Amino acid sequence: MSGPRTAREALLAELMGDMDKLIERQEQATAAANAAAERLEAAATTITVAAANSAEAAKASVGEFITRRVNDATRQAAEDARKAIDEAAAAAVGKAVLASRNALPQARPEPPAARPWPAFAAGAAVATAVVAAGALLAWVLTH
Numbered sequence: 731m732s733g734p735r736t737a738r739e740a741l742l743a744e745l746m747g748d749m750d751k752l753i754e755r756q757e758q759a760t761a762a763a764n765a766a767a768e769r770l771e772a773a774a775t776t777i778t779v780a781a782a783n784s785a786e787a788a789k790a791s792v793g794e795f796i797t798r799r800v801n802d803a804t805r806q807a808a809e810d811a812r813k814a815i816d817e818a819a820a821a822a823v824g825k826a827v828l829a830s831r832n833a834l835p836q837a838r839p840e841p842p843a844a845r846p847w848p849a850f851a852a853g854a855a856v857a858t859a860v861v862a863a864g865a866l867l868a869w870v871l872t873h
Contacts, residue, residue, distance in 0.1 A: 815871040823864025830857045 734740040830853065 812872050819864055819868035826860040830860050
């Protein structure tokens with residue numbers, strides 16, 4: 731074919747060339763848009779998986795934290811209970827010893843040779859029994 735003969739043919743030829751260029755650019759833009767859409771879909775999938783993994787990790791971390799706090803609180807409560815039991819047992823043993831001591835006959839101002847040793851031995855035996863019972867009670871309550 732030869733070149734355009736009239737101005738109208740020249741304008742139409744130029745218009746056709748411009749249209750061809752626009753169609754090529756549109757095809758390139760469509761290909762680029764499709765590639766970008768694929769990359770966005772891949773990124774969305776990656777983000778979804780990462781978010782799910784992150785949520786699972788957060789749940790596990792929160793669970794571990796709660797477990798740790800409950801264990802600490804339980805240990806502290808047990809320790810506080812042991813202390814209270816020890817104090818109560820010590821007070822009970824102290825009261826029992828005081829009661830045993832008060833139950834013993836009052837010392838008479840007699841010379842040491844004239845003291846009634848059987849009464850002192852009985853008092854010592856009672857005091858020993860009370861202390862042993864208190865110690866046993868404290869041990870049973872704490873174990």
